[in-house]
Amino acid sequence: MEIARHWRLKQQRYGLVGEVCPHCDVKIFPPRDVCPECGGEAKTLYTFSGKGEVYSYTTIYEAPAGYDETAPYTVALVKLEEGPLVTAQLTDVDEESVQIGMPVEMVTRKLRQDGDERGMLVYGYKFRKST
Amino acid sequence: MPINKLPRGVAIVGAGMSKFGAFPDKNGRDLFVEAYKEMTRSVDKGLDPSAIECFYLGNFSSDLFERQGHTAPLLADAVGLTPIPAARVENACASGATALRQGVIAIASGLYDVVLVGGAEKMTNLPTADVTDTLATAADVPFEIAAGFTFPGFYAAIATAYMARYGMKPEHLMNVAIKNHDNGALNPKAQFGVTIQKWMEGRVAAALKKGKPAPAWSDIWDFLHDDSANPMVAWPLRLFDCSPITDGASAVLLVAEERVREFTDHPIRILGSAQASDAALHDRADLTSLPAAKLAASRAYEMAGVTPKDIRIAEVHDCFTIAEVVASEDIDFFAPGEGFKAAEDGMTAREGAKPINTSGGLKSKGHPVGASGVAQAVEVWKQMRVEAGERQVPGDVPLAMTHNVGATGSTCVVHIYERRD
Ligand SMILES: [Zn+2]
Numbered sequence: 001m002e003i004a005r006h007w008r009l010k011q012q013r014y015g016l017v018g019e020v021c022p023h024c025d026v027k028i029f030p031p032r033d034v035c036p037e038c039g040g041e042a043k044t045l046y047t048f049s050g051k052g053e054v055y056s057y058t059t060i061y062e063a064p065a066g067y068d069e070t071a072p073y074t075v076a077l078v079k080l081e082e083g084p085l086v087t088a089q090l091t092d093v094d095e096e097s098v099q100i101g102m103p104v105e106m107v108t109r110k111l112r113q114d115g116d117e118r119g120m121l122v123y124g125y126k127f128r129k130s131t
Numbered sequence: 132m133p134i135n136k137l138p139r140g141v142a143i144v145g146a147g148m149s150k151f152g153a154f155p156d157k158n159g160r161d162l163f164v165e166a167y168k169e170m171t172r173s174v175d176k177g178l179d180p181s182a183i184e185c186f187y188l189g190n191f192s193s194d195l196f197e198r199q200g201h202t203a204p205l206l207a208d209a210v211g212l213t214p215i216p217a218a219r220v221e222n223a224c225a226s227g228a229t230a231l232r233q234g235v236i237a238i239a240s241g242l243y244d245v246v247l248v249g250g251a252e253k254m255t256n257l258p259t260a261d262v263t264d265t266l267a268t269a270a271d272v273p274f275e276i277a278a279g280f281t282f283p284g285f286y287a288a289i290a291t292a293y294m295a296r297y298g299m300k301p302e303h304l305m306n307v308a309i310k311n312h313d314n315g316a317l318n319p320k321a322q323f324g325v326t327i328q329k330w331m332e333g334r335v336a337a338a339l340k341k342g343k344p345a346p347a348w349s350d351i352w353d354f355l356h357d358d359s360a361n362p363m364v365a366w367p368l369r370l371f372d373c374s375p376i377t378d379g380a381s382a383v384l385l386v387a388e389e390r391v392r393e394f395t396d397h398p399i400r401i402l403g404s405a406q407a408s409d410a411a412l413h414d415r416a417d418l419t420s421l422p423a424a425k426l427a428a429s430r431a432y433e434m435a436g437v438t439p440k441d442i443r444i445a446e447v448h449d450c451f452t453i454a455e456v457v458a459s460e461d462i463d464f465f466a467p468g469e470g471f472k473a474a475e476d477g478m479t480a481r482e483g484a485k486p487i488n489t490s491g492g493l494k495s496k497g498h499p500v501g502a503s504g505v506a507q508a509v510e511v512w513k514q515m516r517v518e519a520g521e522r523q524v525p526g527d528v529p530l531a532m533t534h535n536v537g538a539t540g541s542t543c544v545v546h547i548y549e550r551r552d
Contacts, residue, residue: 013277030274036414056295056418058287059366060279064267065260067279072363075280077288077413085413087275095366100295111277124277 013124016106018084020046027082050106051130052080059095066112074098078127091126105130136434137239140388142398143548145174146512148505151379151497152322159193159202159253160209162380166249166502167210170382173512175395178384180210184243186217187234189227189250190501195265197253206251223269224450225537226250227381227504228406228544234385235404235546244387250502251380262376266500269538271411283373285412285539286451287365292418293453294367297468301367305355306474307452308371308494314481315491317522322377322497327351334360372452377497381505383512396552399512402530403435403547412539419468421540424461428534428545432463435530435547439463442547443528444514445485446507448536449492455479458534459487462545486524489514504535504544515550 011017018029023040027048035042055077063071074090076098090098091109104127111124147169149162171178188203199205203217220230227250234248254262267276270285293299308327315321316329325333331354335345348354355361361369384394391398407423407430409415415422432438445462449455456470464485465473473479479487490496490510493503511531513519531548 030271030413036410056288056292058284058291058368059363060281060284061363061365062281062283063279064263064276064281073279075278075284075288077418085415087271087278087280087411087413089279100291111279 014108016048016050016086016125018046018048020044027080027084029080029084029086048080048082050125052078052086052104052127054090054098054100054102054104055079055085056100057090057098069113076104076127078104086125089126090128092128097129103130104128137235137401137404139239139241140400141235141238141385142388142391142400143383143508143512144386144391144394144398145170145178145384146382146509147171147173148320148381148502148509149379150320151377151499151506153255153376154378155255157253157378159190159197159199159251159378159380160206162253162378163206163249163251163382164209166251166380166382170384174384175397176393178394180212182245183212183215183247183384184245185215185237186212186247186249187230187237188217188219188501189230189248189504190219191221191223191226191252192265192268193251193253195268196262197256202251206249212247222542223537224448224498224500225504225535225542225544226501227506228533228535228546229504229542231383231505231508231546232404232406232544235401238385238387244390246385247382248385248505249380249382250499250505252499252501253378254376254499255378259376271413275411275413281365283365283368283451286453287368288412289418289457289539290367290453293457296419297471299456299471302352303471303475304367304372304452304456305352307449307455308355309351310474310480311449311455311488311492311494314489314522315495317520318491318496321491321495322375323495324491327354327371331360368451368453374450374493374498377499379497379499379502379506381502381509383505383508397516398551399515400549400551401546402437402549403431403545405430405434406542406544409541411541420457420461421536421543423540423543424458424534424536424545427543428462431532431545431547435549437530437547442530442532443486444489444511444524445487445532445534446490446492446510447487447534448503449488449494450498450536452494454536455487455492458536459485462532462534481522481524489519489522489524504533507533507535508546508548511548515548
């Protein structure tokens with residue numbers, strides 16, 4: 001992967017950095033430079049608060065390579081308070097207690113065990129239960 | 132957006148498929164030859180292959196599954212069709228129906244009269260973990276897969292949202308698996324051509340044969356609730372909620388309306404052909420429906436000038452049981468939130484008011500991803516011509532539909548077919 005793209009992905013992964021549309025103020029994640037709402041150019045970086053709630057979820061029992069050591073684990077679509085949905089793993093949580101609407105906040109954690117060998121990102125955002 | 136009519140009529144005049152399953156001794160090419168040969172035999176008045184002018188192939192990832200790219204001319208050559216133009220179409224699990232739609236467009240445009248459409252996928256060479264990784268490339272890899280999601284996981288999240296909104300229970304999904312295995316048991320091409328009842332009895336017999344105590348399942352519901360018989364894959368989806376890893380191929384022959392009678396007196400006309408795209412799952416306003424499927428279905432209905440009431444049967448993309456429930460609502464067979472009840476009430480069974488997946492669907496017939504969309508057309512061809520044998524639905528099938536989805540609905544392709552003798 002070229003350095004610039006890697007750096008950008010890292011920023012998005014570590015800090016949950018997306019974009020805000022200068023035309024209609026919609027917050028965008030994952031970033032894509034063209035506003036999905038108004039179609040205008042949207043390159044202004046925006047750091048999300050990392051707060052949101054569980055929109056839907058599942059517990060993965062059959063995990064892909066690189067994730068199997070921690071299976072079963074719970075993954076979710078998290079609705080950020082600024083609007084967008086983000087796909088992420090839940091952490092430090094009892095899977096039985098997860099439900100739609102549960103408030104969560106972002107933390108940085110190890111994503112996968114075999115990241116270095118495969119050249120994949122190893123660390124990134126996960127979400128934990130908040131109060 | 133105005134709905135375009137096909138500027139020229141297009142009909143299917145031949146259809147065939149290979150056996151679906153796991154075949155260590157066959158590659159994608161061998162399977163496609165099998166499908167092509169069956170297709171040629173199905174052309175009522177015979178087929179002179181030199182009439183075929185162009186070939187579209189639906190194939191998701193021969194590159195990763197078989198380490199073979201540039202697949203379309205290879206397969207064209209395998210059936211003796213070079214030098215006609217051959218092109219591979221990739222849209223994940225909707226590659227097949229996307230290829231079919233390209234064939235329809237090629238004829239409707241007036242450029243060609245006779246077009247071959249195929250689908251092929253050889254998936255079982257790789258270990259399961261690598262198959263999972265390959266299928267994962269159909270998602271938004273850095274933003275979805277990096278989080279630890281899998282395809283069963285995406286559809287499980289859809290199921291979770293659907294259960295929360297409509298009060299469905301995981302047990303309701305088992306009705307879909309049971310029904311599709313009942314249908315697949317009557318399909319000689321199916322990968323798992325057994326009912327769940329027979330499957331369970333087979334497990335008991337196998338245990339006894341090994342001298343182990345027989346598992347004490349009281350019935351198939353008990354069997355499907357047992358974590359050892361039906362393990363959890365991604366809650367609430369278990370093994371029997373998921374379509375399998377499959378090798379297989381399929382083929383149909385498309386002909387311009389004015390030349391149909393050279394090939395058959397029983398063509399299946401394509402009345403509607405529509406396709407829509409969408410972003411990844413995290414960019415949806417709602418998870419209980421696939422917007423691209425709804426849009427493609429409504430455009431296909433409008434193009435065909437028919438309503439959901441008119442459609443006798445549908446083959447829908449049941450990569451997971453929840454996908455069939457959602458599909459049955461997206462194609463407007465049932466209102467939102469009613470699909471799981473319709474499955475429970477037997478409305479989607481062969482004898483029901485709205486039969487769905489008479490072939491066994493992806494669940495029981497198998498899901499060689501690039502071949503599945505074309506295989507759906509093969510099934511409606513058989514049902515509409517009353518050639519589906521034991522699984523033939525009662526009465527006439529004047530109109531039918533196919534619904535083929537790529538990934539979590541980033542692509543959806545819907546076709547409507549009419550029998551016109
Ligand atoms: Zn905007």
